[in-house]
Each structure stands twice: as C-alpha cells, then as structure tokens.
Amino acid sequence: MKNRITELFGIEYPVIQGGMVWCSGWRLAAAVSEAGGLGLLGAGSMHPETLLEHIRKMKEATRKPWGINLPLMYPEIDTLIDMIIAEGVKIVFTSAGSPKKYTARFNAAGIKVAHVVSSSKFAAKCEEAGVDAVVAEGFEAGGHNGREETTTMVLIPQVRRATTLPLIAAGGIASGEAMLAAEALGAEGVQCGTVFAMSRESSAADAFKDRCASLQEGDTMLCLKKLAPTRMIKNPLYDEIKTAEDNGADAEALRGILGKAASKRGIFEGDLDRGELEIGQVASAVKEIQTAAQIVERMMGEYADARKRILG
Numbered sequence: 001m002k003n004r005i006t007e008l009f010g011i012e013y014p015v016i017q018g019g020m021v022w023c024s025g026w027r028l029a030a031a032v033s034e035a036g037g038l039g040l041l042g043a044g045s046m047h048p049e050t051l052l053e054h055i056r057k058m059k060e061a062t063r064k065p066w067g068i069n070l071p072l073m074y075p076e077i078d079t080l081i082d083m084i085i086a087e088g089v090k091i092v093f094t095s096a097g098s099p100k101k102y103t104a105r106f107n108a109a110g111i112k113v114a115h116v117v118s119s120s121k122f123a124a125k126c127e128e129a130g131v132d133a134v135v136a137e138g139f140e141a142g143g144h145n146g147r148e149e150t151t152t153m154v155l156i157p158q159v160r161r162a163t164t165l166p167l168i169a170a171g172g173i174a175s176g177e178a179m180l181a182a183e184a185l186g187a188e189g190v191q192c193g194t195v196f197a198m199s200r201e202s203s204a205a206d207a208f209k210d211r212c213a214s215l216q217e218g219d220t221m222l223c224l225k226k227l228a229p230t231r232m233i234k235n236p237l238y239d240e241i242k243t244a245e246d247n248g249a250d251a252e253a254l255r256g257i258l259g260k261a262a263s264k265r266g267i268f269e270g271d272l273d274r275g276e277l278e279i280g281q282v283a284s285a286v287k288e289i290q291t292a293a294q295i296v297e298r299m300m301g302e303y304a305d306a307r308k309r310i311l312g
C-alpha cells in the first residue's frame, strides 16, 4: 500500500499504534513497527529517564520507522523535547495541547509531527502550526477524549474538508473493514489504541486485558468531563464517579475520588475495582489477545477482503 501516510513515515501499512499510557513501551511499539505499521512509545506515563531507556531499547529492537506520542500538557515537556531531539527520534505524535508552541522546534530538527485532534476547528489550527499530518480521534476512542463527543463517522469527513493535510482516523478502529470505512470517509491511515492495548506485547496487566476481552457493548462510558473527559470501563470506581457527577461534584471532589495514579493502578497493576480502566468502545468486538503482528496481519487481510467484496 502506498499513500501520503505510508510515504510520510516510510512504513509498509498505514496502521499506527497510538501512544498509550501504561501500555505502549518499547516491546509493543517495536512489534508494531516490525510488522509493517508505525509503533509509538507512549511518553505520557514515563518519567524522562524511563523514556530514555525505552528510546534506547527501541533503537536496538527495530531498524524500521517508529515514533513517540507526547502529550503536550506533560509537566516536564521541555526536558522531554530536548531529549527526543538529542536522541535523533524522527517521528513525534503530539496530543493534549496546542501544537503551535512546539512544532517549529521539531520541524527544525527534521522531526515529522502529527497532532491528535477531536474537531475540525483544531484540525485547521494544525495546518497553521505547520504539522505534517493530523490524527482525528472520535468519541468511541479509549483514554482521554474530546469534550464535544463527536463520533469518528461524523468527525472524519468534516476534518477532511477542513484541511488538506494527510489524515489519520482514530476511534473505534480494530478491523480491516473499519479501516476501509475510514478510507471511504477521507482518511489515509488509521491509529488504533484499544486493540493494541489488549495485545500480548502491551505492558498492561493480564487482568486488565482479560477484562477488556470480556466486555459487551455499552460497558465503557465517558466520564470526568470536569477534569479530562475519559472513556473507561464501568467498575466500582466508575460507579462512584458517576454518582458524584450526577450530584454535581466539582473537579476537586473528582480528583479526590480518583486518588493518585488511578490509571496506573487499573491498567498496569490490574486493580479492576479501584483502578481507572481506560479502553475504547471497540474492545467489545475484540475477543482474543493476539500478538501485534497477528493484529496487523489480520487487519490487512480483512481490509483486502472487504475491498474486493465491495469494489470487485
């Protein structure tokens, strides 16, 4: 497959494994890149020294293109950017913040930048900021989410009209059929989080992955809009948050209920009752824990079959 996304990043398939707190260390990212997609280290849950260790391991694990997801609200952002540039990283996916401030610095260092948005308004801003590609992420997605609750199906065609930049669709994509649908809507690549969070190489706890594989439709919900809108599995922690939100709890009260390191507790340590279990709606369609290579191969096979079935 060749299109603007495969050309921009030098990859075989336009399948990007989204950066994910507590899931996407070097093992997962390297496995996805080795399989022909683009693996991203998730800097969001790493201290600078941990990220450095993962960058070094990544360089040993693969010669194929890979990148880093960098949430821009990160407290030690300047330290991380200096390190990323010094280590010669070639691709950065920024999220959770404005790309205006940092893109020029990355571009000057020869780093390709993609930025994650949840609306066409922000997509247009990416173009002004000089980013190389846009990831448009819909309401179905796992993890932190847009406030406006725009679904992938509604978002992608409008972002397509708002910008001429290469476009990657995210949110609810875990199959080749969904990849083809995203292409029909105007995307040139897909970013998948949920399906890779549940893969063998993901650093999430097995208990978390097994819980994800048992989910039915409707088992995840968006909450915490007063903090950062987050999609998570309904569990006792979610129930407590929901009751508090229904009773008008403010950001401070919600922070108190979450406690410290709630996503680490849930995703990495596997505390299914008191942890924040971030995952997307599409988990209910993923029933097997596969390797990253099996996921990429399966998706590309489904994509080819669906294309043939529809286009002849």
Ligand SMILES: Cc1cc2nc3c(=O)[nH]c(=O)nc-3n(C[C@H](O)[C@H](O)[C@H](O)COP(=O)(O)O)c2cc1C
Binding pocket: 017, 018, 019, 020, 021, 023, 042, 044, 045, 069, 071, 094, 095, 096, 116, 137, 140, 141, 142, 143, 144, 170, 171, 172, 173, 191, 192, 193, 194, 195, 197, 267, 278, 279, 280, 281, 282
């Ligand atoms: C467990 C989890 C953690 C995530 N952490 C991050 C993150 O740190 N930074 C980010 O930009 N996106 C994060 N995401 C979003 C993914 O990168 C990706 O865009 C999203 O999962 C795509 O939608 P999907 O979950 O339906 O596949 C996370 C998603 C999940 C499931």
